Amino acid sequence: MGDIEACSCIQHCEAGYPFKNGKLIRSDIGAIYECNSFCGCDYTCPNRNIQNNNMNDKNLQIFKTSNRGWGVRTLKPIKEGSFVTEHVGEIINSRTSMLRSICYDKLNMMAYFDLDYGFDSDKGSKILCLDSNYWCNISRFMNHSCDANLVTIPFFVETKDMRFQRIGFFAQRDISKNTELTLDYRIQNPEFECLCGSKFCR
Ligand SMILES: [Zn+2]
Ligand SMILES: [Zn+2]
Numbered sequence: 173m174g175d176i177e178a179c180s181c182i183q184h185c186e187a188g189y190p191f192k193n194g195k196l197i198r199s200d201i202g203a204i205y206e207c208n209s210f211c212g213c214d215y216t217c218p219n220r221n222i223q224n225n226n227m228n229d230k231n232l233q234i235f236k237t238s239n240r241g242w243g244v245r246t247l248k249p250i251k252e253g254s255f256v257t258e259h260v261g262e263i264i265n266s267r268t269s270m271l272r273s274i275c276y277d278k279l280n281m282m283a284y285f286d287l288d289y290g291f292d293s294d295k296g297s298k299i300l301c302l303d304s305n306y307w308c309n310i311s312r313f314m315n316h317s318c319d320a321n322l323v324t325i326p327f328f329v330e331t332k333d334m335r336f337q338r339i340g341f342f343a344q345r346d347i348s349k350n351t352e353l354t355l356d357y358r359i360q361n362p363e364f365e366c367l368c369g370s371k372f373c374r
């Protein structure tokens with residue numbers, strides 16, 4: 173195999189095939205649709221970057237930051253465009269998320285990730301949320317930065333059902349070892365006091 177044009181999944185990629193040598197080369201692509209068990213190709217197909225990636229959570233470490241609680245750093249250098257990890261959590265509906273957020277707000281806990289890629293905002297009630305308070309991976313401990321080194325991109329492997337989009341994190345630039353990994357949460361809460369320390373801090 174190896175003929176990416178032969179894979180029908182690639183046609184879902186709105187802006188063309190976004191990888192080169194296994195690295196993401198553009199982030200304005202909407203979502204990533206990888207080949208899966210319904211495709212005729214095998215695991216060597218180049219459109220299986222995320223599922224075949226060899227970046228592993230064990231290269232990431234939770235550590236205590238000086239001023240923002242726990243954070244996550246990488247123990248190995250990461251090349252620009254590499255898949256780093258995905259956001260893992262419990263998939264809940266908007267009613268459950270509303271009920272839980274009352275409690276989370278009181279405890280000042282970070283709550284959800286809305287799975288809203290591809291949904292009109294006026295149909296927002298149909299979206300699902302990923303709650304990482306009970307079930308999670310290391311990404312739960314990643315802090316916000318206004319100049320984040322990771323970018324968030326939805327992706328699909330076994331299902332193309334928009335509601336069950338998965339959330340991937342990719343390196344936006346080369347990241348040296350022992351650097352903290354950060355995400356731009358696009359926090360809208362005016363009471364949020366940002367401590368990211370970036371010169372681009374909003
Ligand atoms: Zn394929
Ligand atoms: Zn395919």
Ligand SMILES: [Zn+2]
Nearest residue numbers: 318366368373
């Ligand atoms: Zn900031």
